[in-house]
Amino acid sequence: MITLGHYLVVSGMLFALGLAGVIARRNIIIVYMCLEMMLSAANLALVGFSRFHLVNGLPDYTAQSLVFFTITVAAAEVAVGLAIIVALFRSKQSVDVESVTKLQG
């Protein structure tokens, strides 16, 4: 029997892996992919919750349709994010996050 706990554990692991990737990796494209993974983890958790939240004996589909929205928006966000990465590569000639330190105080 698969319970909500299982979903959440998988979701948490995905999220933790994504976060570790974002923090540790140097290639900005990998970092970006890890970021998408964290988003997927959040989606998974949402779907899991909706499956186990019963309304009149049926799963709550509102959340599941919300996930579709999230995925759509994430796709748009990917377009923007990749465009930023391309622009960054053009100015720095590198995809190493260490080379982007403009925010230094």
Next chain:
Amino acid sequence: MNASIPLLLPFFSALVILLGHRQLKGAAVLISVGSSIISFIACLALLAAADDKTNNQLLLPFIDVGHFHANIDVLIDKQSRGMMFIVSFIGMLVHIFSLGYMKDDEARPRFFGSLSLFMFSMTGIVLAGNLLMMFIFWELVGLSSYLLIGHWYQKASAAEACKKAFLTNRIGDFGFMIGILLLFGANNGNVNLFDLETAFKHGGPLALGSPGYNASFTTAAALCIFLGAVGKSAQFPLHVWLPDAMEGPTPVSALIHAATMVAAGVYMLVRVSFLIEASPLAAEIIAGIGCGTALLAALMATQQNDIKRVLAYSTLSQLGYMVMAVGAVAMAAKNGHDGAHAAEPGHPAMFHLYTHAFFKAMLFLGSGAVIYACHHEQDIWKMGGLRKHMPVTFWTFSIGTAALMGVPFLSGFWSKEAVLGVAFDSGCKVLFLMGAATAALTAFYMTRLLIVAFFGKPRTESAHHATEAPMVMILPLAILAIFSVISGYDVLATPLQAMKPPHVEGHQTVLVASLLALIVGVGSAIFLYRGKDKDPISIKLFANKFYFDEIYAVIVRVCQDRLAWIVTALERVFVDGLIARLPTAIVARIGAATRMLQGGHMQGYTFLLGGGVIGVVYLVVYVLPRLGH
């Protein structure tokens, strides 16, 4: 007659000239001289409309806060009317004289602007109906005196002198202010002169002998107010600024540092004489300081070689006389000799102030004519023989000298006798003897000045080629010479009620003493200086003014500089260190520490964000429930 004309006219003149003296140029001179002439006519009208009543006019409510009122109001009585006449008359003559004396000066508009400012402030003092207003104008004359002494500010000595005059006066002004505040507190915030007099006069709540009377308080107030006069009238120990003030142009010396401003201290003392009479101790101190100044200054004058400095020390000495008279009148009043200053005749100090104003202004203007003729040579030993080259100046100067020495039937004789008479009445014989000694010394040094500068042979080229001064300079001299003769007589003094000579009857001693002093002084001076080309006597102590400047320099070095050093050290530690530097250092450190977090590495931020989220989750899930239950 409205008294605001002589007050406001010089004010507007000063305002216009000082704001626009670059554009006005020659017109500035005309505005200033014109305003002084119109002011004089207004003062004559004021005098003509004289009634015996004391008239208090409110001109402007200056500060009006709650129960506190400071007004610009004018008090017109016999004293202010008489003083207005002196100020505006001599002011006008000095304006006219300056037309000649300052002819070649490039900064003429500035000079005349400052002169108008002085006329405005001096008029303010004379007319002031309350002590606060008097204090405001008191400071203003200090300012205009500063500006005028420093007229030739390119000269280092003039710049030093104006600074010295201003700072020395500040000491006195501070005392004056404390005195005013004491009276302010004692009389429920009312420092109106008329009301104060009512309070302190016989039967008033603060009068001598009434339950509200407090001897030490009254003495303190009187002495603080007197300190103001000590500064302005250059009494010992604040007398050091006046001789140095001779660095200013000579007309200024005549007007400000001989006839009017320095007399303002005496005038103010006469104004508050009710206060001095209420405190016998203060009266004795005032008389003593006046007398001491008179004698010391006369001794110093005997060894000066600068023509203006001799006159400056003589001014000091005569001011000492007036201050002594103020104190002595109060002392005499205590002793029951009321005759000398009973309501009707004038106060001896005012009488001497009035005669002195004429002959001393004339002597200064005369010395100005001499200096002008000798191409700005001021050393009397480099003059000589001017009698033949400048006859008019010589004769007027001689009349002034004779009046100052107290030759019988000239104005100085009457007023000096009035002063000596009241000193005699004061019951303190030392005052009288010192006064008589001063009179002898005065005769001595003035005769010396006259003989050395005007008689004998010219000792330098410039003295040889000296010619008579132009008409605009001669005319004021002549007018003042006439007044030096007649001002002692009732014909002129009676309309100026306050200046009316007090009757000195039955004072054979005084008469004999003053005549003896005159003969001794003149005789010894003629005997010593006749035909001499250099000073036959040399007394270092007198020539160096009793080393007062040096003593003050040491006092400043020893006390003030040390104190300043300590204060500087405290400021470095507390103000600069604890208040300014320490907080900035703390903020800078905190900034440096937080700046290290802002590495600019995205991943660092993400790591912190993740750590933060974990921390929040840990708190919400594990810590808060345990705290809640």
